[in-house]
Amino acid sequence: MSENVPGAQAVSRALRVLRAVARTRSAGINLAQLVRDTELNKPTAHRLLLALIAEGMVEQDPQSLRYFIGRECYVLGGIASERFGLGREAADVVARLARASGDSAFFSIRSDVFAVCVLREDGDYPLKTHVLQPGTRHPLGVGAGSLAMLAALDDEEVDRCLKENENLLRKSYPNFSTSFLRREVALTRERGFSVNEGLVVSGSWGVAAAVHSPSGEVVGALTIAAVESRLQVDRQHELGRLLVEEAKRLESHLARASAMRPEPKAKRARGS
Template sequence: MKDGATPIDNGGTQAVARALSLLSLVGRGGAQGLGLAQIAAASGLARPTARRLLLALGTARMVEQDRATRRYHLGPETYLLAGFATERHGILHHARDAMARLARDTGDTVLLTVTQDDHTLCLERIEGDFPVRTHALMRGDRKPAGVGAGALAILAALPVAEADALLARVAPLVGDLMPGLLDDLGRARVQGHALNPGRVVPGSWGLGVAIPWPDGRPAGALSIAAVEHRMTPARQADLAAALHREAQAIAARLATLERNTA
């Protein structure tokens, strides 16, 4: 070892990596939380090891255990840290004004979708004032990649090989929707926006546009959901133009963040 070099603590590094992996698992457990057996199975760790790491995370207030159900949830410290990071990294922070404008101007429901492993997550839903609404996608809903207009827009923005591999992984979850999804994906790549013509819920249509990072990869997607009769071809063109305009405004804000961190 060279003079002044710091020895590598492989054991400590491994423990940190495992603890962070468990923290991510707990976060993905959602409002219902996860039991110790679920966490151990998903992480591949022995239950005593998982429990020891969860206790350490609990001491740091990063996770907490419900006394009644014994299930683990994210702790208060994660909430505080997320709040500190929101302005710098939170796409919802930078998209909310755009979503509100779209909902006001169109009268329809506006959704913000982001990727989560091989799925997509609806981060936010803002409703317009049109009295007839679609409820096919609600805030917090998680769908397989490509299912829904926002998810389809994200998929269409990925390199073809990457998108194909992703679709192959989620094929068992998509099931009978796959042939229609592939047709919609081909059109989305050509048109620059995605259309879901009632594939998930009949009569509930959606139109989505990806929000790009400076390198072109999708940071998420904006979409508009409406009942079928409000998605005429002429109106689709107007909605797509509005979505592109707001998506580019959000992308410009994200690009500023990246320049400031470079």
């Protein structure tokens, strides 16, 4: 957000607080943890929390005093789900992937230069990876789903994303330099799916395929993640093919939903 826009810093900080609350899901977050996670000072964090509570975006439990995502976020999420045409179909695809693989399956969406996990479903294999949870947010390229999205963009957009995230990658993701991610983009395009070999958290591997909107924009990615022993090369290709098939199925659903959506009424000409 541009620093020249009046109030931009306050909005940016409020969203930082809201995302920190959302990441904790049903566990909630206390003020001290929120201050650490957002790197805001305590008075600022508390003031922003009160503003978000007033708008229904955050709620505070009166017993534990922990903060949780509010009902208004649920309302907005439902509207966004209708707008992007994902909803139940994406959840069904993720559940199907978890059943077929026995491992954990995910759906992440693109948020400009970031990827945000929104759905997770666990299969029946007893040993699981817990790195990615709904609300987890990484720069594009970090993690299998995030890399699948980055690789599906055109070269100019890849360059923009890497440039905007360069400082964050250097500070917080030492395994993910821009030069490394350019090589991974090329490999992902060659394979047709992405692979993360434990670079976010050691021992937690993932395979993913990008999902496009009817207009061709990258809207998200489907991922299967497992412990290292479950994702050796042969199985990477097996699951990669499955993910690509399911991504195409989801894209077909989005195309049908878009075709059924009523066209906006044209504005009446003045004087008619």
